[in-house]
Amino acid sequence: MRRSITDRIEQYIKVLINRSDLQQIEIQRAELAETFSCVPSQVTYVLSTRFSYKDGYITESRRGGKGFVRITRVKSDAGSCSRVQADIKDLIAHLKEDQHLGESEARLLQDLLFTLFMDLSKEQRHLVLSKLVEAMARYSGLQTD
Amino acid sequence: MRRSITDRIEQYIKVLINRSDLQQIEIQRAELAETFSCVPSQVTYVLSTRFSYKDGYITESRRGGKGFVRITRVKSDAGSCSRVQADIKDLIAHLKEDQHLGESEARLLQDLLFTLFMDLSKEQRHLVLSKLVEAMARYSGLQTD
DNA sequence: AACTTAAAGGTCAATAATAGTCAAAGGGGA
DNA sequence: TCCCCTTTGACTATTATTGACCTTTAAGTT
Numbered sequence A, B: 001m002r003r004s005i006t007d008r009i010e011q012y013i014k015v016l017i018n019r020s021d022l023q024q025i026e027i028q029r030a031e032l033a034e035t036f037s038c039v040p041s042q043v044t045y046v047l048s049t050r051f052s053y054k055d056g057y058i059t060e061s062r063r064g065g066k067g068f069v070r071i072t073r074v075k076s077d078a079g080s081c082s083r084v085q086a087d088i089k090d091l092i093a094h095l096k097e098d099q100h101l102g103e104s105e106a107r108l109l110q111d112l113l114f115t116l117f118m119d120l121s122k123e124q125r126h127l128v129l130s131k132l133v134e135a136m137a138r139y140s141g142l143q144t145d
Numbered sequence C: 001a002a003c004t005t006a007a008a009g010g011t012c013a014a015t016a017a018t019a020g021t022c023a024a025a026g027g028g029g030a
Numbered sequence D: 001t002c003c004c005c006t007t008t009g010a011c012t013a014t015t016a017t018t019g020a021c022c023t024t025t026a027a028g029t030t
Helices: A005-019 A029-035 A040-050 A078-097 A103-118 A122-144 B005-019 B029-035 B040-050 B083-097 B103-118 B122-144
Strands: A024-027 A057-062 A068-073 B024-027 B057-062 B068-073
Touching (some): A005 A029, A005 A040, A005 A068, A078 A103, B005 B024, B005 B029, B024 B029, B083 B103
Antiparallel strands (some): A024 A068
16 A cells, blocks of 8 residues: 555655654755655644644744744643643742732733633643743833842 | 754744843854854844744844844734734634633733744644634633523 | 055945745655 | 535745945044
């Protein structure tokens, strides 16, 4: 049973994503086409038929020198939710302590952040969370100065 | 991940700004070009494509002896006009209108969300933003009931 | 002070390096 | 055979890199 080039490229990309840390890889379209001895536009075809948002992926790209195609798997992972939610609660608690937020604003922010995180993969959540911590640190710094 | 010279220069500048106290740095165009082994006009290219006012930065310069380029990250309310930032502003404004947030809480939330969004890709931003809108709608619904 | 020179940074257009689009042609299975 | 998915390639769009030439500023000279 001989599989099509499209199928083989699809599998190849999925393996790379599985091996990645952040459910995200970057490829060069022309290079990948070279690897599979096909025209570059076939890679575009694979992306649009197998890696659409409906399929659970986001693709972005940049043209020009050192251009790339970035493919990200967006998948929620209920298991890791509780951990990150706990972290968010901690952060909110700190902001309340420091008088930056009142009770109802804190609940609003917490609710927003929970919802915000729900559709990200586990790895993405941790990335975003670290950004949030950074932002809070910076904000606190500005406030106390 | 960051491949092109333009990307590396962008990253370098952002690190310097992050380390600075006043969200502001001064560089010498020729020296920076030397560091990255490129022509000076490439630095100008980086500034115009990555550090425009729309991107949330102000750049000033002086020619001649002891010349410099000064790059300043401006505060969010100064009018960072990217699409997503504008959307966030809208959302925050609605919450203020509906009395869910006071002035200072609104500013805190806006600052947090901006920072949060900075390192997400464009596609991720739109995904996350839609979640944010959902959360806000849900929150508003709960409040008015 | 007026002039000159050297030392910055700015502009712009050409070229190179990627990726996207779209429609036509190909091919294999129901 | 016919349909649908795949494969191809010519043309387009976007982004990065480079270099020749221009403008501004500071410092030195007369």
